[in-house]
Amino acid sequence: MSYILGHSAAEPGWYVITVGGECDLNAAPSLSVAVEAAFQRGVDTMVVDLKETTFIDSTAIGVLLAARERLRGSGGRFEVVCGTPNVVRVLEIVGVETVAGVP
Amino acid sequence: MSYILGHSAAEPGWYVITVGGECDLNAAPSLSVAVEAAFQRGVDTMVVDLKETTFIDSTAIGVLLAARERLRGSGGRFEVVCGTPNVVRVLEIVGVETVAGVP
Amino acid sequence: MLACPERLELPADPSELVTARRFADCAAARFGLDEPERYQFTFAANEAVSNAIEHGEPSPEGTIRIHVAEEDGALVFEVEDHGTFAPSPAALDPLPERGRGLAFMAATVDEVDVRRSVSGTVVRLCKRRAAAA
Amino acid sequence: MLACPERLELPADPSELVTARRFADCAAARFGLDEPERYQFTFAANEAVSNAIEHGEPSPEGTIRIHVAEEDGALVFEVEDHGTFAPSPAALDPLPERGRGLAFMAATVDEVDVRRSVSGTVVRLCKRRAAAA
Ligand SMILES: Nc1ncnc2c1ncn2[C@@H]1O[C@H](COP(=O)(O)OP(=O)(O)O)[C@@H](O)[C@H]1O
Numbered sequence: 001m002s003y004i005l006g007h008s009a010a011e012p013g014w015y016v017i018t019v020g021g022e023c024d025l026n027a028a029p030s031l032s033v034a035v036e037a038a039f040q041r042g043v044d045t046m047v048v049d050l051k052e053t054t055f056i057d058s059t060a061i062g063v064l065l066a067a068r069e070r071l072r073g074s075g076g077r078f079e080v081v082c083g084t085p086n087v088v089r090v091l092e093i094v095g096v097e098t099v100a101g102v103p
Numbered sequence: 104m105s106y107i108l109g110h111s112a113a114e115p116g117w118y119v120i121t122v123g124g125e126c127d128l129n130a131a132p133s134l135s136v137a138v139e140a141a142f143q144r145g146v147d148t149m150v151v152d153l154k155e156t157t158f159i160d161s162t163a164i165g166v167l168l169a170a171r172e173r174l175r176g177s178g179g180r181f182e183v184v185c186g187t188p189n190v191v192r193v194l195e196i197v198g199v200e201t202v203a204g205v206p
Numbered sequence: 207m208l209a210c211p212e213r214l215e216l217p218a219d220p221s222e223l224v225t226a227r228r229f230a231d232c233a234a235a236r237f238g239l240d241e242p243e244r245y246q247f248t249f250a251a252n253e254a255v256s257n258a259i260e261h262g263e264p265s266p267e268g269t270i271r272i273h274v275a276e277e278d279g280a281l282v283f284e285v286e287d288h289g290t291f292a293p294s295p296a297a298l299d300p301l302p303e304r305g306r307g308l309a310f311m312a313a314t315v316d317e318v319d320v321r322r323s324v325s326g327t328v329v330r331l332c333k334r335r336a337a338a339a
Numbered sequence: 340m341l342a343c344p345e346r347l348e349l350p351a352d353p354s355e356l357v358t359a360r361r362f363a364d365c366a367a368a369r370f371g372l373d374e375p376e377r378y379q380f381t382f383a384a385n386e387a388v389s390n391a392i393e394h395g396e397p398s399p400e401g402t403i404r405i406h407v408a409e410e411d412g413a414l415v416f417e418v419e420d421h422g423t424f425a426p427s428p429a430a431l432d433p434l435p436e437r438g439r440g441l442a443f444m445a446a447t448v449d450e451v452d453v454r455r456s457v458s459g460t461v462v463r464l465c466k467r468r469a470a471a472a
């Protein structure tokens with residue numbers, strides 16, 4: 001698993017976390033670090049880009065769910081971008097909606 | 104299930120929640136209300152007295168676990184008093200330590 | 207020999223949990239679980255029935271079905287509802303620290319089995335007598 | 340016919356999860372699960388093996404055992420560790436929103452069975468082909 005925390009100077013508060021590869025128990029802590037970094041910089045719109053993610057487990061999904069709650073609680077936005085049908089389907093089963101392209 | 108929220112004028116911050124009867128899905132919301140009331144009044148030592156509690160389910164245990172975390176997070180104290188062997192044993196299995204008398 | 211029913215249809219309402227617990231407790235006593243095991247069996251049964259009532263769907267008649275049996279020397283408790291097993295988003299729940307019921311069941315009986323099918327969800331709990339465990 | 344092993348002993352280390360997933364995925368392909376079912380089976384298997392590694396105890400040799408089989412037309416995945424099943428206090432976990440693995444498994448396969456015994460924990464997952472489900 002690898003990730004990039006991206007930011008646009010034009011839109012303060014907008015952060016994209018791009019996750020690649022297989023996101024399992026080994027990867028969840030780094031995903032959590034990336035999420036934490038975005039919060040520390042004052043994220044108000046968090047986009048998690050899973051287009052290149054081939055696997056995601058319950059611990060990583062838990063990190064996403066917690067980030068979503070935190071953002072919703074503070075009136076922010078949270079989006080998961082995903083196009084891999086298998087990953088989209090599992091996320092749907094466990095209650096994480098996804099969109100097809102970076103909003 | 105019934106509960107009493109007790110307080111001692113001599114010890115500000117000390118609250119005891121005395122729970123009687125069977126604490127199941129029907130009772131968990133009132134337990135949660137009692138806990139919330141104690142927090143709103145500035146509890147720093149919370150005692151949950153289960154001596155007269157004959158049954159406790161996972162939702163009520165969840166309320167206790169959340170209260171424990173919240174108090175520990177703020178440097179407070181949390182104690183569960185219980186003498187009913189069956190309830191003590193189940194609480195032990197699920198990770199809630201109990202003491203035999205009100206501290 | 208205690209006379210306890212082997213099947214029960216309960217209205218899918220939390221007020222019926224007390225009946226489900228009496229049912230489980232009676233079966234556990236008749237089966238001969240000792241005091242703490244009996245209580246743990248009833249605890250797990252209460253969790254399974256709570257889930258069927260809270261997260262499952264009742265039958266067209268508004269009921270869920272519970273049933274006990276002895277199988278291979280173990281006491282079996284089954285609860286059946288007509289819904290679709292699905293994880294629920296934590297945020298929708300006003301109570302903190304939810305979502306431990308399944309783990310608590312697995313910790314208090316010898317076996318927990320969750321079966322999803324097109325017709326609903328069946329949760330099956332098994333407990334053996336302490337000596338044979 | 341794909342050649343996949345039916346049993347595997349893995350060092351109880353998270354770095355072995357990728358091997359467990361390949362093992363589950365190969366079994367699912369050979370059994371003939373279609374694409375989304377196959378992925379869901381591997382997802383559930385990964386959860387079960389993660390739990391054995393993270394919460395269970397390895398064998399004296401430091402391993403956990405996994406095994407697949409076909410039973411009554413369903414694909415079965417079993418993982419066995421030598422620990423005692425026990426709920427863990429949420430607070431000890433540095434990651435938020437944990438404790439959903441069991442519910443996620445139950446939502447992605449047809450049957451999840453958790454068995455505790457003196458010798459350890461066995462988690463068993465069953466999945467049928469979409470047509471037969
Ligand atoms: N009978 C059921 N029907 C549908 N979903 C269920 C059922 N039982 C459990 N679930 C799902 O599994 C989740 C976890 O259950 P559990 O561990 O008992 O925790 P809780 O009931 O406190 O949420 C539930 O939140 C629910 O989404």
Ligand SMILES: Nc1ncnc2c1ncn2[C@@H]1O[C@H](COP(=O)(O)OP(=O)(O)O)[C@@H](O)[C@H]1O
Pocket residue numbers: 058059309386390391392394395396420422423424425426427437438439440441442460
């Ligand atoms: N193989 C196992 N051995 C011991 N305890 C286990 C095992 N599997 C699960 N558990 C317990 O059940 C709890 C719930 O498991 P799960 O729903 O998968 O969530 P998570 O692994 O994210 O905590 C775990 O936290 C752990 O306490």
